[in-house]
């Protein structure tokens with residue numbers, strides 16, 4: 001347990017087992033081709049910044065005709081450094097300092113693609129359903145302060161950075177979106193994706209802050225591989241994952257903000273299943289900590305954001321989950337050639353019958369649709 005009374009790490013419970021049991025349990029749960037990756041220099045810096053770090057390597061198979069396409073990703077999870085009600089400029093500056101530290105650790109770890117959690121540059125205040133001051137955090141995806149700040153770091157470290165923010169489109173009526181901006185390793189904005197599915201569950205009723213995304217399922221071709229972003233609640237929608245795969249994604253990031261009482265039993269399943277079903281790598285990233293908001297003369301605690309970042313390969317093997325309570329950078333290295341190798345092995349894409357489902361779905365959306373139930 002941590003000082004907050006929260007379990008520090010779910011997967012480390014297995015370390016309490018006898019060694020021979022641990023080996024069996026980890027083989028069954030994680031698969032056999034994930035090894036830890038030594039990151040000595042990055043570990044030293046991480047320690048000075050009080051940020052946890054863990055590294056993993058997915059072992060790939062060599063091919064006759066294609067050279068390996070190794071890539072290293074960094075998945076950063078963090079708490080708010082200051083209470084949610086801190087004036088915006090101070091909160092943002094503290095978050096920028098934390099981000100700068102995390103990215104410098106990632107650079108030491110030779111990370112090529114770095115991804116933050118959802119709405120990383122602000123308190124997760126959507127659950128308050130108050131507009132002020134939270135909407136003031138919204139900013140332009142292309143030219144807002146957070147994108148500008150990260151463009152410089154991306155250039156400096158030759159790193160692709162995925163920047164998930166509350167976007168304000170000032171040109172089109174100040175409309176807000178929940179957006180991931182992809183900044184390439186030269187510091188240019190390659191594009192953006194707007195969250196497709198808005199949660200309407202419990203306190204996560206975010207529909208009054210931003211609109212359903214209108215960017216489809218873009219895949220961004222970077223120098224380090226073809227990537228896509230499925231933002232938080234979109235992970236509950238298998239067709240959302242499917243479309244990123246159809247558009248050619250090799251890695252799909254899932255920047256999230258979700259709490260234990262709501263979703264923790266689902267967490268280890270959805271991104272993992274998506275990797276298996278769609279033949280790509282998935283990277284699940286979640287916020288950390290407990291954010292307490294003053295509301296109507298009381299304090300509202302929305303629950304514990306449980307971190308637990310993890311990475312899954314197309315064959316279903318995965319890293320252990322990261323800390324439930326601490327700021328941390330999960331680094332994973334893998335060969336993108338694995339995607340095709342697993343597709344060839346299992347044939348899920350070859351057998352998926354998109355034509356059949358396209359016809360069935362065309363019928364299912366008709367107002368006079370009758371479910372295909374055979375009765376006696």
Ligand SMILES: NC(=O)NCCC(=O)O
Pocket residue numbers: 118199204231232233234256257258259262263
């Ligand atoms: N931010 C967000 O979409 N949260 C919804 C909760 C969940 O999907 O677990």
